[in-house]
Structure formats: structure tokens, C-alpha cells
Amino acid sequence: MKMVLEARQVSKIFGGLVAVNKVDLIVPEGSIASIIGPNGAGKTTLFNCISGFYTPEIGDVLFNGRKIQGMLTDKVAAMGIARTYQNIRLFKNMSAVENVMVGFEPHLKHGWMTAMLKTPDYQKEQKYVINEASRLLHYVGLAGLGDNLALNLPYGAQRRLEIARALANQPKLLLLDEPTAGMNPQETDEMKDFICHIRDDLGITIILIEHDMRVVMNISDQISVLDYGQKIAEGNPKEIQANPRVIEAYLGPGAAALSEKYRREKTHDA
Amino acid sequence: MNKQSLQKSAGSGLVFGIIVIFLALIGFTVVFSGLIQKVLGQSLGVGQIPSISNFFIFLGFLGIWNGWRASRQDKHETLTLAKVLMRAAVAGLSAGVLVMLYGFVVGGLDARGTDMRKYLSMLSSDSIKFFLFNQSLVLGGLIHVGFSTLMALVGGLLAFGSERSQQQVRTNRTKIQKWSQSTWLGKVQGNPYVTYVLMGIVLLLLVLLPRTWGAYWNYVMGTVGIYVLLGLGLNIIVGLSGQLVLGYVAFFAIGAYTFALTTSPEPHNLVWNFWIALAVSVVAAALSGILIGLPILRLRGDYLAIVTLGFGEIIRILLKSDILKDFTMGPRGVRNIAGPTLFGRSFTSDVDFMYLIILAVLLSIFLAKRWQESSIGRAWLAISQDETVAQATGVDTQKYKLLALSLGAAFAGLGGALFASRNQFTGPEDHALMVSINVLVLVIVGGMGSIPGVVLGAFTLKGLPEILRELESYRLLVFGALLVVMMIIRPEGLWPARRPKLEVPVGQDNEPVPLPATAGGEK
DSSP, rough: OOEEEEEEEEEEEEETEEEEEEEEHHHHTTOOEEEEEESSSSHHHHHHTTTSOOOOSSEEEEETTOTTTOOHHHHHHTEEEOOOOOSOOOOTTSBHHHHHHTGGGGOOOOOOOHHHOOHHHHHHHHHHHHHHHHHHHHHOOOTTOTBBGGGSSOOHHHHHHHHHHHTTOOOOOEEEEEEETOOOHHHHHHHHHHHHHHHHOOEEEEEOOOOHHHHHHHOOOOEEEEETEEEEEOHHHHHHHHHHHOOOOOOOTHHHHHHHHHHHHHHHOO | OOHHHHHHHHHHHHHEEEEEEEHHHHHHHHHHHHHHHTTTTTTOOOOOOOOOHHHHHHHHHHHHHHOOOOOOEEEEEOOOOOHHHHHHHHHHHHHHHHHHHHHHHHHHHHHHTGGGGGGGGOOOOOHHHHHHHTTTTHHHHHHHHHHHHHHHHHHHHHHHHHHHHHHHHHTTTHHHHHHHHHHHHHHHHHOOOHHHHHHHHHHHHHHHHHHHHHHHHHHHHHHOOOOOOHHHHHIIIIIIIIOOOTTHHHHHHHHHHHHHHHOOOOSSSSOOOOHHHHHHHHHHHHHHHHHHHHHHTTHHHHHHHHHHHHHHHHHHHHHHHHHHHHOGGGOOEEOOOOOOEEEEOOOOHHHHHHHHHHHHHHHHHHHHHHHSSSHHHHHHHHHHHHHHHHHHTTOHHHHHHHHHHHHHHHHHHHHHHHHHHTTEOGGGGGGGGHHHHHHHHHHHHHHHHHHHHHHHHIIIIHHHHGGGGGGGGGGHHHHHHHHHHHHHHHHHHTSSSOOOOOOOOOOTTOOOOOOOTSSSSSS
16 A cells, blocks of 8 residues: 655654654555544644644655655645644635635746736636635535635634635645534534545545544544654554553553453443 | 713813813914814914804814713613713813813913913913903803813713614614615616726826826825835735835835936936836836845744834935945935936926826736735735745745735835936935835725725825825824824724635536646646
8 A cells, every 4th residue: 555654753852842752653545544642742743743844853754755854834735735723723814715715826827927917827727716716615515605704704614614725735645633623512523524525535645633532433544642752552443442551641550450440340240 | 870970971071171271282272273264264364363263163073072972981881861961061061170270270370470481382371361262260261161061962962862873773774775775876886887987087087186286286196196106015015915024115215216326417327218217126126125035034023024124224324325425426315317208208397297106006006906816915915814824835935925025115116216206306315214114104004905095095194294284283293193093993994905705606517617737736
């Protein structure tokens, strides 16, 4: 199987704090990989290393076999890595459809001259962008809301708009940072289905940071667990659920033994 | 009737009393009453005290405002007549009593023969008598109290009435909307021909006015036009791409000096054709935008503001210095700059030049609009709202920031060249920091990122002070007050930018538009 992303021994150090410590991450094409871990485990830092926000001090990040660390984020985006943000970061005072239109930027060829003269090619390109942006809004379920300012949209719609903007980049790898944060169970379910759709319809590989275990265990092909910047476990949902180190990372030392005891008692009772 | 709201009314009344006293102390009461007299069509000699009736009008305005303010304390409460009258009366009384006390003090001192002009130059014996309506001390004071209360009551009633009518409007809104749509008003709105007719009228005015309103107004409006050019440029840099550049005058200076040095017989004797020199100035300014932009690309916010502020000053000081004296004539400035010529005919009259500026402004508005509404404009806006995210979304921020700087600088270069050509002179002091500040203020006052806002802002900032010239030395005070009032009433600017409606409906029959050959794919 072809690997879309390979992170080898990635480390990111802030002063004395090792936020990400020698993490390996290999994501096969067309899969949904989740990164979980307690707060402050270094999940978002790892995302930032992949999307070019940070340059890791040690280690390589390979996208489709090409090294991308140290590249500017706009070049990374043009290569095909798009992302969303933990705290929604839209262009608030632009309309929703404009937000998506900005996402097409790395694939457009216009310049100040063509924009000034409104050449036929430029007009064609603009028409294409408006049309595609509207279709993307329709795809994420925001049809008809495109002319509202982004800041006026409800919370769930803002999350979807962020994904639409990321999809406008025409990415091969999509990084979603807590896409269901702050959503109610129904919205969470919808988002879960939507993420699967993105993978199945568009063939985009997805890496997910998520705290909601129902989402993670349901849709992930592969789960990596970070704690204190280190990867402590990796595997499919079943393996992760049974892994004592993961349970201890979340619930504290000794928790794994307790949980084992609890399970035995339960089976004993039955 | 609760005590708190009455206390509030009394407080607001006292503030108005203080305002009246302050205006009297600086002699503004006399000047403004004089202005009212002039507006009403009566003549007034220089140094003459206007008639008392105009003072009543002046006080009346303030009194009504006082009553209006005092009676509307909370947006959400429903007003009753008793409440309103009580509050207005309290506010009017407290303002009036304060003013009366002031009248006693200055009137008493004046009666004892103290010459107040030693301390406050505007406080002549005449103006004090004028303040007391040429009556005795006690009577004048009582008139102040009575009139202030009366006017406050009128203001309160007005506030009450407007509140009521607004409620009516709110309940009848849909009715009114239907009515306005059914009449000609609704048909006129949204009709493209109406826009064309309006544009035609504006064009006709632009053609006719320079011929009719004389050299003075041509000069004033020419300045306004040049500031519109500067505003359009800075609007791209600050309003759209969000880079707070405070040294914008540097580009203005580069445009002006390039034009000056290439057309003046001194110091280089390069007497170039006007139009070539104009184009070269614009290009020189645009290139300087890139040159200045390169080192400051990484800076944001306050740091960018301070560094660019420095650039502006460096250019001015260089022009003034001895180092470049042989090249730019130093502090003397460049003289005998050429005016425009066309087909061998030179046209340097004020009317011709006004036409030239109008043409330049129209062209610039057209270009700025094209850029602003294009993908480039969207990329700039994205950068101004969140530069980090814009870059991660694939916007080449460095390219677009440089583009904004050089295009913005090109407008300034055009403005500078026209400025130098019109004055036939340019010196270092034409390019002081105040120009940058003025242009920035006009962009903010007009509304960031809005082209009509820039035009309005330029008229407000450069035209209004000329219109206010009647107020003599008080014009800057009034001007400042107007700006403050405006920022309270319309904090987003006179004509804020609106986002265009772009979304197209998506349905079954809406097939994806094929990608044009130039777009899409890997870069």
C-alpha cells in the first residue's frame, strides 16, 4: 500500500519542553488515522509539524515520499495538505463562499495584470471558482448560506465551512483538529458520517485529532496514542481499547489493573 | 420616578452646563452666533458682536440636545410623558443654574472693572454682556435658567415623540415595506437605469463644476482629488491587506520628486514630456514599494507601523539633507516643475488641471475596484483577517503583501506627481508625517476597505476644513468634535465596506464548469 504520510522520529522542542518526542507516524493512502491522547500530549504540535507551521528540530516529515519540513505553509498547502483548526479560524469578515474561494488560491493562475484587464481566461477562472465554491458549500450542507458573513454562521456551520475551505485546496491529505469539539451528540454523529463521506467520495486520506471516543473507535482504521509527547501505542481500535498503557495515560497509574478487575467481576457475575 | 434616574439627568445637565461655559470661555459662543447670523443672511462686520437672537438659537440647539440626552437613559425602557418631562426639566435646570453661576462670576468681575482679557483673550466686556443677553446680572442669569429648562423640555418632548414614532414604525414595518415597494420608490430601487442616470448626473457635475466654481474651489477640490488618490492606495495597503503602514508619505514623496527632477530645468535640466514623467513617477513609486516591502515582509502589527513610520521620516530627512543637496536641491525644494502638455498645447489653467485630476481619480477608482473585487482582493482580505491561516490555506502571503505595497505605492506616486505638477514646486516639507496620518485617518473615517468610503473620507477630511473656514480659528475644534461624533455614531466608518453576493445556486442541472486550461493542477 502507498503511504501518503511518513513522519520519522519527529521531535519538536520549545525551550526545555519536548512537546513531541521522536514520534513515528505512517499513514496509508485512503485511510482514516486518529491521534488521541490526554490534553497537552502534543497532538496539535504534531499536526503543526506536518502542516508546516513548525519545523521539527529532529526527524523527517515525508509527504508522498517528498520531504516537506521547513517548507512555507502555503507551499505545503499547494502540495496537497489541508487542515482545520482546534479553535475555529475562519476569515470572519468575509462571506462563507469567499472563505471557500480563498481556498482555491494555490491552484489559480491569475495575476494583477489579468485581474485589471479582466481577460477571458481570468473571467473563466473566476466563474470556475465561484461555481466550485458554491458546490463545495452544497457538499458540506451549507447551500444557501454562502452570502452570510462567516462570523454570523452558527457554530456547527462554521466547523463545516472550515472543512469546505480545506477541501477547496484540493488536498490529498486532510488534517482535522477536533472536528466535533463542542457539538451535541446528533451533530457529532453527522460529522462522523461526513468524515467517512469525505474519505469515500473524494478519496482523501484523513488524520484526525479527536477526544470523542465514539467517533474515534467508530471510524478510525488506525489509532496512535500520544502522552507527554511520546507515542505510547498504535493499532486498530480494538487493540487500543485493551492497551493498559493507554488506559493509564488517560485515567492515571493503577487504572488498568482496576479496569481489568472490574471486567472480571462483571464476567463473573454474568 | 426613581431617584437614580433623576441624579443621572442632573449629571448630564451639568455636563451640558460645563460645555456651555467652556464654549463661552473660549469665545466660541460669539463666533458661532455670528455664523448663524451669516447663514440666516444678515451681514456682520468683522469684530462686531452678533445680535442676541442668534445666541438664543445657539443655546436652543444645546438645550434641546441636553433634554434629548437626559430623557433617553436606557434604550430598552418605555418612556412615559411624566418621566420624560421630569428628567428634561431636571437636566435643563441643573445646566441653567450652573451657567447662571458662571454668569454671576464673570458678570460680577466685569462690573467691578476687572479686565478678564488679561487671562482669557476672548473674554472681553462686550462678550460677557452678550452672554448675559445685555441684561442685568440677575435677569440675565434667570433668562439662562428659564431658557435652558424650556429648551430641555422641548428636547425631552422630541425624544418622547421620536421614541413613539419609532415604535409605530417597528409595528408597521412590513406595511411600510409593502407600500414603498408598490409605489414608484420601490420600482426605482434596483433598476439599473437609475444607476446610469445618477452616474450621468455625477459626470455632468464633474464636467461643469470646475468651469463654474472658480479658482479657489478648484484648488481645494484638486487637493481633495489628490487625497482620494492617496486614500485609494493606502486603502489597498491598510484597508484590504491589513498592513499598518505609517510611512505612506514616502511613496508620495518619491512620486513627487521623480516627477520634479525629470521635468524641472533645475538641478538636472531633464525637461521630459509630462506624460512620460508621470508614468516614470508611478513606476518609480511602485518599485520603491517593493524595495521597502522586502525587508518588512516578516513584520506585523505595531512593529510594521513603527518601522514604516521610520521609512517615511528617512525619506523626508534625506531630501532635506546636505548629502543629496546636489541631486534634490535640499531644503529649498525643486521649482519650475512642468505642467501638462497635450499635442504641443500646454494646459496649465486651474480648470484644465482639475479635469486632469478628475480623470486620474476616475481611472484610479476603476482600477482599485477591479483589484478589490478580484481574487487578489479576496486574498488580501484573507491576509488582513488571519495571516497565518491565509498562508496555510495556500495564499502566497509574501507575494500578495508585496503586490499590495507596490500597487498602493503606485497610487501615491500618481498623486505625488500631480501634486508637484500642480504646485510647480515640491520641497521636503510637503512630505511630512502629517500627510501619512491624514491619509490614514481619511481611510478609517471613510470605512476601511471601502472605495466610496475613501472618496467620502477625503471630502470630509480635506474639504470640510475649507468649508469650516468661516469659523476662523475654531475650525479645528469643530472639526475634531465632528470626527469624535462621527466615530461614536458610525464607528465602522462613513460608508463601510460590504461583501458582495457571490454564491450561485447548485442543482442537478448545475454541472461543474470545466477547468480552464490555465487553472487547476499542480503549480
